[in-house]
Amino acid sequence: SQQGEEDPQALSIQEGENATMNCSYKTSINNLQWYRQNSGRGLVHLILIRSNEREKHSGRLRVTLDTSKKSSSLLITASRAADTASYFCATDAGGSYIPTFGRGTSLIVHP
Amino acid sequence: DARVTQTPRHKVTEMGQEVTMRCQPILGHNTVFWYRQTMMQGLELLAYFRNRAPLDDSGMPKDRFSAEMPDATLATLKIQPSEPRDSAVYFCASGTAGGPLEQYFGPGTRLTVT
Numbered sequence: 001s002q003q004g005e006e007d008p009q010a011l012s013i014q015e016g017e018n019a020t021m022n023c024s025y026k027t028s029i030n031n032l033q034w035y036r037q038n039s040g041r042g043l044v045h046l047i048l049i050r051s052n053e054r055e056k057h058s059g060r061l062r063v064t065l066d067t068s069k070k071s072s073s074l075l076i077t078a079s080r081a082a083d084t085a086s087y088f089c090a091t092d093a094g095g096s097y098i099p100t101f102g103r104g105t106s107l108i109v110h111p
Numbered sequence: 112d113a114r115v116t117q118t119p120r121h122k123v124t125e126m127g128q129e130v131t132m133r134c135q136p137i138l139g140h141n142t143v144f145w146y147r148q149t150m151m152q153g154l155e156l157l158a159y160f161r162n163r164a165p166l167d168d169s170g171m172p173k174d175r176f177s178a179e180m181p182d183a184t185l186a187t188l189k190i191q192p193s194e195p196r197d198s199a200v201y202f203c204a205s206g207t208a209g210g211p212l213e214q215y216f217g218p219g220t221r222l223t224v225t
Binding site (some may be wrong): 030034040041042043044045048050053074092097098099100101102103104107 | 115153156159168196200204208210211212214215216217218219222
């Protein structure tokens with residue numbers, strides 16, 4: 001299965017701190033995406049990184065991809081209470097580009 | 112602001128009843144997904160369509176679940192008969208195929224089967 005596994009399962013930090021979440025996967029991928037899910041809502045796309053890219057930034061988000069280790073990390077800098085959510089990685093492989101989701105990291109940012 | 116819409120948002124029903132969930136994908140998106148999310152199993156892909164044709168429904172219990180796209184603006188997911196283990200949040204998502212597929216999720220239908 002291409003399903004990514006996020007680590008840690010849960011993360012609790014104070015506002016202003018950085019939050020780092022990791023995603024590991026088993027076999028070669030085309031792309032890796034990160035999504036956020038606020039409680040009671042649908043998932044929202046955050047960022048996509050292709051297999052030939054090593055790092056991408058979007059605002060306070062920084063994503064890295066290490067294909068040799070089959071892992072990715074999502075860094076949220078200067079976290080805010082509004083960043084409290086679950087974060088999922090999704091990988092795709094082969095020609096279908098259909099993403100497969102991990103189980104997510106639950107992030108709580110305390111004001 | 113284009114969004115995926117889902118109805119109903121909440122549904123409580125008794126075991127054995129038929130449940131129909133509806134989704135309106137974003138206009139112009141040609142790929143539609145149905146997911147189920149539970150605490151135990153996480154986010155499971157049930158089925159997806161491309162250009163209204165079902166491409167994969169291997170994640171769906173065939174005996175009781177069915178998914179259709181009667182037209183480009185409507186996708187439906189039916190459960191008949193429903194069982195308590197079907198209680199979950201069901202999400203519809205849409206996107207445009209032809210490369211890395213960014214999915215746009217609806218708000219979900221929270222189904223409770225008693």
